[in-house]
Amino acid sequence: MRIGQLAQLVGVETQTIRFYEQQGLLPPPDRQDNGYRVYTEKHGEGLAFIRRCRILGLSLAEIHELQSYQDDPHQPCTAVNALLDDHISHVRSQITALQALEKQLVSLRASCNDDREVEACGVLAGISEGNMHQL
Amino acid sequence: MRIGQLAQLVGVETQTIRFYEQQGLLPPPDRQDNGYRVYTEKHGEGLAFIRRCRILGLSLAEIHELQSYQDDPHQPCTAVNALLDDHISHVRSQITALQALEKQLVSLRASCNDDREVEACGVLAGISEGNMHQL
DNA sequence: TTTAAACTATAAAGCTACTATAAGGTCAAT
DNA sequence: ATTGACCTTATAGTAGCTTTATAGTTTAAA
Numbered sequence A, B: 001m002r003i004g005q006l007a008q009l010v011g012v013e014t015q016t017i018r019f020y021e022q023q024g025l026l027p028p029p030d031r032q033d034n035g036y037r038v039y040t041e042k043h044g045e046g047l048a049f050i051r052r053c054r055i056l057g058l059s060l061a062e063i064h065e066l067q068s069y070q071d072d073p074h075q076p077c078t079a080v081n082a083l084l085d086d087h088i089s090h091v092r093s094q095i096t097a098l099q100a101l102e103k104q105l106v107s108l109r110a111s112c113n114d115d116r117e118v119e120a121c122g123v124l125a126g127i128s129e130g131n132m133h134q135l
Numbered sequence C: 001t002t003t004a005a006a007c008t009a010t011a012a013a014g015c016t017a018c019t020a021t022a023a024g025g026t027c028a029a030t
Numbered sequence D: 001a002t003t004g005a006c007c008t009t010a011t012a013g014t015a016g017c018t019t020t021a022t023a024g025t026t027t028a029a030a
Helices: A003-010 A014-022 A041-055 A060-070 A078-109 A122-129 B003-010 B014-022 B041-055 B060-070 B078-109 B122-129
Strands: none
Touching: A003 A014, A003 A041, A014 A041, A041 A060, A041 B122, A060 A078, A060 B122, A078 A122, A078 B078, A078 B122, A122 B041, A122 B060, A122 B078, B003 B014, B003 B041, B014 B041, B041 B060, B060 B078, B078 B122
């Protein structure tokens, strides 16, 4: 299987596959005489694993860490669970921050309507006056 | 006022100030004979505006757009409001996506406990098996 | 007065996770 | 013979800074 087929199968671009190889997330495949990469099913699974991790929001470094655990299957999986717990709390704090932000933006938006000139715009005034407790 | 004082006043790093200048978000200040930048209160207000926009999650391009409206104060402020509305809906879709992600992560986490070996880890199995409807 | 700390300057590289572009080699079909 | 689809490497671009390198300037202490 060549790189284009693998890319289509998993739904990524060929450059992304080369990029993962370069980053050490995918093992370097064998090459044909002409230099073309030849992939096996194993590579497909590895790539799918990476993609699923990315969909879950894990960083390449975290994926690398997970792979290192997979390479040593008789350890306890405490570290895997801890990694996920950390990620969950990271996601939760992002949600909380964004919800606070949304509230702020909505209240800022409520301070203006479309019938004003920029000079009297409540939104711009709200940002400029700095009645935001963060600053 | 020199760059260090301005930085401390607004709570950013000096490099960030130079970066904003380079990006055209802060007007180039006058220089002393030795080449040091000299800032006025105006610059302080401009920088504070930028920082508040950043805290609200606006991109540098969006900030630039807002500044262009400020430079032309007798337009209607429709565009300002539209920019904010777009940003609010962007933030809302981020929240929605993260909430869906959190749900997925929590259910994945529930499939394991700390008393297993990596080989039998429910989390790794869950990612590997690909019973995630995205892929 | 010298010297060291603290400040300033510019330019360039590093960060994340790709994506895009350039310039070229390979292969099957026409 | 040439077109088109595929492959190769290397390099640059994205966002918003941060870091590093190198060097000149000011200020305070010894």
